Amino acid sequence: MPPGTPPPWLSTLAFAVLGLMVVALWTFGGRLLHGLPAVEPRRRRPVPWGGEGALLAGFYLVCAALSLAASVNDEAAPTGDLRLSGAVLQLLSQLAFAAIAVAVLIARYPTRGLTWGDLGLGDLPRKLAGDVGLGVLACMAMLPFVYGANYVLVLLFGNPTLHPAIESLLHDSDWESLLSIGLVASVGAPLFEELAFRVLLQGGLERIGGRRATWPIVASSLAFALAHTNQGYAPVPIAVLALGLGYVYRQTHSYPAVVAMHVTFNSLSLAVVVGQGQLVPAP
Numbered sequence: 095m096p097p098g099t100p101p102p103w104l105s106t107l108a109f110a111v112l113g114l115m116v117v118a119l120w121t122f123g124g125r126l127l128h129g130l131p132a133v134e135p136r137r138r139r140p141v142p143w144g145g146e147g148a149l150l151a152g153f154y155l156v157c158a159a160l161s162l163a164a165s166v167n168d169e170a171a172p173t174g175d176l177r178l179s180g181a182v183l184q185l186l187s188q189l190a191f192a193a194i195a196v197a198v199l200i201a202r203y204p205t206r207g208l209t210w211g212d213l214g215l216g217d218l219p220r221k222l223a224g225d226v227g228l229g230v231l232a233c234m235a236m237l238p239f240v241y242g243a244n245y246v247l248v249l250l251f252g253n254p255t256l257h258p259a260i261e262s263l264l265h266d267s268d269w270e271s272l273l274s275i276g277l278v279a280s281v282g283a284p285l286f287e288e289l290a291f292r293v294l295l296q297g298g299l300e301r302i303g304g305r306r307a308t309w310p311i312v313a314s315s316l317a318f319a320l321a322h323t324n325q326g327y328a329p330v331p332i333a334v335l336a337l338g339l340g341y342v343y344r345q346t347h348s349y350p351a352v353v354a355m356h357v358t359f360n361s362l363s364l365a366v367v368v369g370q371g372q373l374v375p376a377p
Contacts (some may be wrong), residue, residue, distance in 0.1 A: 097250065097331055099351075100321060100370065101369055102364070103369070104365070104369030104370075105203050105316065105363060107362075107369075111234065111237070112364065114231070114234040115234045115235070115237055115238065115277070116229070117231065117233035117234070118179055118231040118232070119234075119235055119238075120259065121231060121235075122231075122232075122235050124316045130199070131345065132235075132341070132345075133228070133345040133346060134344055134345065135344075135345045135346075136301075136345065136346050136347060136348075138211060138213070138216070138347045139212075140300065140301045140305070141212045141298060141300070141301055142199070142202075142203045142207075142208060142212060143199055143202065143203070143294070143295075143297070143298050143301065144298050144299075144301045144302050145298060145302065146198075146202065146298065147244075147293075147294040147295050147296075147297055147298025147299070148294075148295055148298060148299070150195045150198065150199075150290070150294045150295075151290040151291060151294050151295040153191070153194075153195075154188075154191050154286065154289075154294075155290075155321055156292035158256075168322060177270060177271075177274055178270050178273060178277075179272045179283075180274065181273075181274035181275070181277040181278050182277070182334040184278055184282060185277060185278070185281070185282045187287070188286040189286075189292070189312055190284055191286065191290075192286060192319060193233075195289070195290075195294060196208075196213070199212075212297075213293060213348070213349060214292075214293050214297075214308070214343070214347055214349030214352075215262075215350070216347075218350070221348070221350075222350055225228065225275070225346065225348045225350040225351040225354065226350055226351070226354040227352025227354075227374075228342070228351050228354075229342070229348075229350065229351040229352060229355035229356075229357075230354055230355070230358050232338060232351070232355050233338075233340050233354075233355045233356075233358040233359050235322055235338070236334070236335055236338040236355075236356075236359075237359075237362075238249075239334050239338075239370070240331045240332075240335045240359070241331070243330055243331040244330075244331040244335050246327075247327050247330060248330070251327060272368065275362075275364065278297035279360045279361075279363075279364050280357055280360050280361045280364060281357075283355060283356070283360060284353045284356035284360060287318065287321070287356065288352045288353050289349070291314045291317060291318045291336070291339075292314060292339060292340065292343040292352050293322075293349055295313070295314045295339055296310050296311065296314035296343060296344070297343075297347075299313055299314065300344065305344065310340070310344070311337060311340030311341060311344060312337070312340075312366055314336065314340050315333050315336035315339075315340055316333065316335050317334060318332065318333070318336040319333035320333050333358060338355070339355055339356065340351050342355060
């Protein structure tokens with residue numbers, strides 16, 4: 095294959111994504127044209143926590159920054175590559191954060207109780223497939239806006255600065271690098287960032303401002319964007335995506351829905367980087 099030629103699988107993926115985008119825009123746009131919300135709101139009680147959700151989300155940011163620095167600067171990877179050991183370390187640290195956050199909330203509200211529904215996991219077996227499908231379609235509906243914002247910024251300021259781990263992937267094309275970054279970007283980041291920014295932060299802010307308030311979505315989106323300031327002007331399109339994530343969470347209070355939305359976006363972004371970089375894993 096000549097250098098610079100996209101691999102066939104990337105073209106196939108692009109056509110599939112385009113088709114899903116049409117379906118998503120038709121689905122959500124049709125609801126809006128009929129005077130309905132793009133995503134049907136579900137009945138739920140407010141979460142028991144309030145401002146402490148912001149504190150827990152801030153705690154996550156500190157832990158994530160420390161674990162990322164430790165994994166990227168691991169002695170086994172002196173060039174700054176993210177290796178599998180570093181990815182596992184980061185996932186374990188995020189799992190520890192999740193356990194601490196839930197333990198704090200259980201200890202803080204022993205009388206009122208903390209339900210699975212408060213954590214966005216209510217009626218999980220019955221609604222899981224539908225919520226995952228909703229998240230995938232919602233991601234497709236947001237892609238034109240996210241990529242549109244990114245395109246305008248590229249025209250104005252040139253190509254963005256990539257995430258350090260992505261930069262290392264383009265310069266070190268092996269299966270370990272791909273697996274490591276896939277674990278971090280498509281598993282760890284969606285699971286734990288949605289817990290921090292949507293469930294804890296936005297959920298707590300909605301209790302303060304009311305479920306119909308828009309500012310909790312904006313506040314959680316800005317915090318989410320600021321957590322990605324090491325990627326040039328990427329926080330701008332990331333904030334656009336976060337507005338969609340926040341809206342879906344407000345309407346459904348579904349953790350699986352926003353995780354699926356986030357997983358879909360990160361996986362597509364990683365696939366584009368791999369395809370355009372002509373990643374050929376070393377034996």
